[in-house]
Amino acid sequence: MRYEFADCVLDVDRHVLLRGGKTVPVEPQVFDLLELLAESPGKLVARDQIIERVWNGRFVSDSTISARIAAARKAVGDDGKAQRIIKTVVRRGLQMAAEVRNDAGPARDSNRSTQQLRYARGSGGQAIAFALSGDGPPVLRVGSIVYDLEAEWRLASERAYLRAMEARFTMLRYNKRDQTHWDDPCHTNYEGVAEDILAVTQAAGFDRFAIVSEFGGIFSALRFATRYPDRVSRLAIVGGWAEGRDHREDVEGPDSIRTLIIEGWKDPGSGYAVGSLLSYFPEGPLDTVREIVREMQALYSVEQKLYQRDSGNTASVLHLLPQVQCPTLVLHGRNSAVHPLSEARKLAAGIPDASLVILETANHIPLPGNDVYDTYIETLQEFLGGGE
Incomplete structure (x- = not known):
């Protein structure tokens, strides 16, 4: 599965993020967050969904979540002010704001x-x-x-x-x-x-x-x-x-x-x-x-x-x-x-x-x-x- 958005490619099978054709190193939790958002472009991804997917439902602090969001934005060339790609929905969750294309096939x-x-x-x-x-x-x-x-x-x-x-x-x-x-x-x-x-x-x-x-x-x-x-x-x-x-x-x-x-x-x-x-x-x-x-x-x-x-x-x-x-x-x-x-x-x-x-x-x-x-x-x- 590959998701394409902005100038990025998220290759799930290879666990690789490309931006402008170059590999961007990302930590596994950041990659999981990007994958979760790319799966549902334009839709609200609630905080509970993020915790369940990225941290397997374990308790995490707000500062930890914020740090991963910031790292995800940086990895895809976004920031908290512009929010061109990852948008914060206040007190609710996140949203993939960019258009996403994928090569969806049978679920793996x-x-x-x-x-x-x-x-x-x-x-x-x-x-x-x-x-x-x-x-x-x-x-x-x-x-x-x-x-x-x-x-x-x-x-x-x-x-x-x-x-x-x-x-x-x-x-x-x-x-x-x-x-x-x-x-x-x-x-x-x-x-x-x-x-x-x-x-x-x-x-x-x-x-x-x-x-x-x-x-x-x-x-x-x-x-x-x-x-x-x-x-x-x-x-x-x-x-x-x-x-x-x-x-x-x-x-x-x-x-x-x-x-x-x-x-x-x-x-x-x-x-x-x-x-x-x-x-x-x-x-x-x-x-x-x-x-x-x-x-x-x-x-x-x-x-x-x-x-x-x-x-x-x-x-x-x-x-x-x-x-x-x-x-x-x-x-x-x-x-x-x-x-x-x-x-x-x-x-x-x-x-x-x-x-x-x-x-x-x-x-x-x-x-x-x-x-x-x-x-x-x-x-x-x-x-x-x-x-x-």
């Missing part, structure tokens, strides 16, 4: 207010929730920022990613189950997770498919790809690492991220908690990072977060790399401080037929609003669709 799954969950039976007999959306070649997503389907759906940054991917592919996502041994983070049961992936993909009707893995999802994805090579057509690794912190010779001093978790994870929205995630996303956008932290604090206890951190620190997949048989793309931020570029180079060098694309960012993975986000999505789509 990603525009629903809810997602449809189905269930597969895992290797241990447990139910595993999964979701299918989009249309095109099959792609399985393994790992994400929050590892939870409902939390992903609530995050504006995740919905933007899904919109972009669903424009090209049939996306399969699933809930990761707890595979941990709390007394020993070295023995996370990745083999069991590989069997869960098999169960979910079979239930979804996926026979041969591409995989996009993010963060620690690389470990499950690699084990599945080496155990079931005939089922994996392509593998994308985003923000992965070959060896955790405990295996790296050039690491000195205590783990500062672990310290931030211990100090502040129990306090909702604390600076320590936000700081632990800003280590991964120093370029933000800050509002996006704060939103992710709120979801993560609701999902995970201090103990669970420490376990995730420790299991990542102790992990190593060097022995699996030569066994990967499919074309592989490694995407990594050049200036990522959490898992340095050297780890991505180990992955690309160790996997036969692998290539490395370096993204010019300090974020571990680009977020909507980052300068390289469009390049990231386009590179990922081109690679995953290579077998189309």
Whole structure:
């Protein structure tokens, strides 16, 4: 879906705003506000509608709402005095004042207010929730920022990613189950997770498919790809690492991220908690990072977060790399401080037929609003669709 107004183009599927033909970086909440207004040009969009769509019904202050409106106006070349494009209806809401043209087609799954969950039976007999959306070649997503389907759906940054991917592919996502041994983070049961992936993909009707893995999802994805090579057509690794912190010779001093978790994870929205995630996303956008932290604090206890951190620190997949048989793309931020570029180079060098694309960012993975986000999505789509 594309909306055209004034000299702007709002491309919903790619989560891109163009003005005068040039990309304008916008935060996810600002993009959602513009999309909401563009959907109903000339009509009043009430304050309650805005809060429901942009903030998922959560309480927000008037100053926060005003700041997003101001940012939206600035992004489209408008301001509060002129109000040529976004008009304020006093004490009522907003109105898209400009004429809007669109290429409306059938409503996409990603525009629903809810997602449809189905269930597969895992290797241990447990139910595993999964979701299918989009249309095109099959792609399985393994790992994400929050590892939870409902939390992903609530995050504006995740919905933007899904919109972009669903424009090209049939996306399969699933809930990761707890595979941990709390007394020993070295023995996370990745083999069991590989069997869960098999169960979910079979239930979804996926026979041969591409995989996009993010963060620690690389470990499950690699084990599945080496155990079931005939089922994996392509593998994308985003923000992965070959060896955790405990295996790296050039690491000195205590783990500062672990310290931030211990100090502040129990306090909702604390600076320590936000700081632990800003280590991964120093370029933000800050509002996006704060939103992710709120979801993560609701999902995970201090103990669970420490376990995730420790299991990542102790992990190593060097022995699996030569066994990967499919074309592989490694995407990594050049200036990522959490898992340095050297780890991505180990992955690309160790996997036969692998290539490395370096993204010019300090974020571990680009977020909507980052300068390289469009390049990231386009590179990922081109690679995953290579077998189309």
